[in-house]
Amino acid sequence: KLTPTSDIWMDGKFVPWDQAQVHVLTPSLHYGWGVYEGIRAYPTAEGPAVFRLREHLQRLHDSARVYLMDPGHTVEELTEASLELLRRTGLESGYLRPLVYLEYGTMGVAPRLDSARVAIAAWPWGSYLGEKAEQEGCRLMVSSWQRNGLHSVPPLAKATGAYVNSALAKVAAVRAGYDDALMLTPAGHVAEASAANVFSVRNGVIVTPPVSDNILPGITRDTVITLARDLGHEVREQSLTRSELYVADEAFLTGTAAEIVPIASVDDRPVAEAGCGPVTRQLRQAFQDVVHGRTSDPHGWLTRL
Ligand code: PMP
Numbered sequence: 001k002l003t004p005t006s007d008i009w010m011d012g013k014f015v016p017w018d019q020a021q022v023h024v025l026t027p028s029l030h031y032g033w034g035v036y037e038g039i040r041a042y043p044t045a046e047g048p049a050v051f052r053l054r055e056h057l058q059r060l061h062d063s064a065r066v067y068l069m070d071p072g073h074t075v076e077e078l079t080e081a082s083l084e085l086l087r088r089t090g091l092e093s094g095y096l097r098p099l100v101y102l103e104y105g106t107m108g109v110a111p112r113l114d115s116a117r118v119a120i121a122a123w124p125w126g127s128y129l130g131e132k133a134e135q136e137g138c139r140l141m142v143s144s145w146q147r148n149g150l151h152s153v154p155p156l157a158k159a160t161g162a163y164v165n166s167a168l169a170k171v172a173a174v175r176a177g178y179d180d181a182l183m184l185t186p187a188g189h190v191a192e193a194s195a196a197n198v199f200s201v202r203n204g205v206i207v208t209p210p211v212s213d214n215i216l217p218g219i220t221r222d223t224v225i226t227l228a229r230d231l232g233h234e235v236r237e238q239s240l241t242r243s244e245l246y247v248a249d250e251a252f253l254t255g256t257a258a259e260i261v262p263i264a265s266v267d268d269r270p271v272a273e274a275g276c277g278p279v280t281r282q283l284r285q286a287f288q289d290v291v292h293g294r295t296s297d298p299h300g301w302l303t304r305l
Contacts, residue, residue: 027111032161035063044293137264147191196255250277
């Protein structure tokens with residue numbers, strides 16, 4: 001359940017949470033033409049810090065480009081708006097949700113695209129898949145819903161409408177008693193979970209599906225690849241089949257909301273190190289240390305308020 005905070009930033013103004021409304025006839029609601037981001041801020045010894053804010057806002061701009069929208073605010077302006085919003089809300093940690101959507105005024109599946117609006121909200125958000133999944137690993141089910149394809153809904157843009165695909169898969173998985181869905185490409189390669197990227201570890205090698213396998217190129221995915229290589233691990237961006245995951249030594253999900261969550265089983269086949277294997281544990285520790293500012297920040301990933 002959402003916990004309201006004081007304000008939402010809308011096109012340059014701070015609007016009280018309850019008054020942050022849009023018209024019911026916005027084409028973004030009817031046709032899903034909108035793009036968004038999900039970003040986390042963490043408490044550090046020097047106060048709250050936002051993790052990879054610039055990369056997230058750059059991806060928002062890239063997603064807007066794919067959908068032919070001009071957010072009307074630069075990455076720098078949106079950075080400042082995000083930081084000011086966090087200061088106003090007084091959040092020590094939490095989740096930021098920038099959204100680019102269309103003003104109402106036209107109807108039909110070719111909406112006017114020169115009316116993009118931007119909003120940024122922030123709220124406290126704890127564990128995405130739940131404490132049990134964090135501790136014991138999550139249970140995934142391969143979904144009968146295929147992941148959006150390169151020729152249908154572009155997977156690398158984080159578009160609102162694209163998430164009916166994720167939601168169909170997630171809802172089906174949860175109703176079947178699993179924590180999340182694992183979605184495949186038409187060729188049967190593992191793409192990703194409903195809102196998180198997938199990694200496997202086998203014989204000491206870390207593997208994650210490539211961008212060409214219909215994934216959203218996650219910023220947490222990039223973070224984990226970087227941290228793993230910094231720690232001396234071999235990481236390959238290479239196609240994975242579901243059965244390769246069945247026989248993985250370790251497997252885990254990555255995402256801004258999910259962070260790093262071990263996978264306990266795929267289609268009821270337990271991953272060998274189901275709870276949290278040594279590589280997953282090491283990467284989780286490295287991730288938590290960097291987001292909380294407990295280690296040096298050589299890549300410049302933290303933005304302080
Ligand atoms: N895939 C999908 C479909 C997602 O929604 C997300 C969450 N944004 C991810 C992967 C992970 O991306 P990130 O690490 O940038 O949050």
